[in-house]
Amino acid sequence: MLKVGVIGCGAIAQRRHLPEYLNRNDVEIVAVCDFNLERAKEVAKQFGAKHAFQTHQELLACEDIEAVSVCAPNFLHASITIESIQAGKHVLCEKPMATNLDEAKSMVDAATEKGVKLMIGHSQRFMPVHIKAKEILDEGKLGRVLSFQTTFGHSGPENWSVDGKSSWFFNQDEAFAGVLGDLGVHKADLIRWLLNDEVSEITAMYGTLHKNTNVDDHAVLAIKTQKGAIGTLTASWTYYPNENNSTIIYCEKGTLKIGTDEQFGLIVEHQNKHRECYELDKIQSNETGGQTNSGIIDHFVEGILNGTGHSVTGDDGYKALEIVLAGINSANQKQTISL
Structure with missing residues (x-):
């Protein structure tokens, strides 16, 4: 016990x-x-x-x-x-x-x-769709990862936090970062883990598009990995009304789609047009009915x-945080940051 x-x-x-x-x-x-x-x-x-x-x-x-x-x-x-x-x-x-x-x-x-x-x-690592996606990528049948796009967005902490619009999420002194620290850090960890690769360069833009806050509510990171893949990471609190928690990975021999279909959590599309569709547990969501066991x-x-x-581990948390901070620095300095 x-x-x-x-x-x-x-x-x-x-x-x-x-x-x-x-x-x-x-x-x-x-x-x-x-x-x-x-x-x-x-x-x-x-x-x-x-x-x-x-x-x-x-x-x-x-x-x-x-x-x-x-x-x-x-x-x-x-x-x-x-x-x-x-x-x-x-x-x-x-x-x-x-x-x-x-x-x-x-x-x-x-x-x-x-x-x-x-x-x-x-x-994110414990979602069945991501576990299965990693298994497929690790098998190597789709070949080398060429590019990717990963997105996590919803309507904002005011619809999630117990304190609503007065939540600490909107206070820079307490949150230090907005949506990049809230949602972007999840996808930073996910991409490292799925691709078994590290981020080498980041070019980012972020801003406060709609919320009454002094932190970012929308951010886009262009990312290059050590193995040469180039992709984007998008985090947003301005996705009204529906949440988007999806990842698409483009490989030499096919495409892997996660969270893009209401029925099939994972779809693999091969070069020969063959499609593998996996009806796995629903991806974790902040929306009504989306709270399943996280596994964590x-x-x-x-x-x-x-x-x-x-x-x-703590080392994994460190590396995900490093990506977020590099994104913030890139946006503020208007230049590419190398890790």
Whole structure:
């Protein structure tokens, strides 16, 4: 039985972490905390947590807690994660793992020194369509990846966050980045993982097209990888009314389409016009009916209980963050950034 605590009781905790912990027979939710103590108490009651605290320090003082989910605003990820590690807890930290690379490295170093596990919440890797797509790409039958386009967009945090339009997502001091840090970082990790490749160059444009905020609500990155593929990454909070969570990968011998068809989550189109259609579980979505098990809590828990560790490490979180920061720098400096 793994005893866990959840730090931050916002939407991601209420819709993903806590329900998925609760669904497991080998997990006990010991405590939750939130700066809004009333919210913490309500969430504790809803998910059967023994304790509700206002500060993470109180939660970390619970000696029986072995692992924590860090679901606080972005600017607190690094400090809370490091405090949790120093308290001897395994950590699942939401993305982006930090607001800069120095913070991210400190998190990785702290986990190594303390001998605990640090996992970053890049949930796209655990979607069945992406797992199957990676299997196909790794087989090599489609040949070398030539280009790609990956997109993650929806109508914005005001329709997702528990705080609506007043959410910290819209405050640069707390979020550090807008949609690039929220959605773009997911696709940055996904492309690295799917292609088994690293990003070498980024040219980006971003802006605030429609939201009343001081962070970006739409961003486009042109990306070149070390193996020579060239593609685009688009992240947006301005996709009204429908969400787009799709990836298309163009290879020498065919095209792989993910999330482009309502019925078939994955379609492979070969040069000879043959099509393979896979009717897999629905891709994770913020829309009504789109909240299926993300797989990320299962992986976190099992990696601890089985001692096998995790496939999304602090190093992976670092590299995804590096891509986001390079995109921001490219847009601000109006030049290509090399990694």
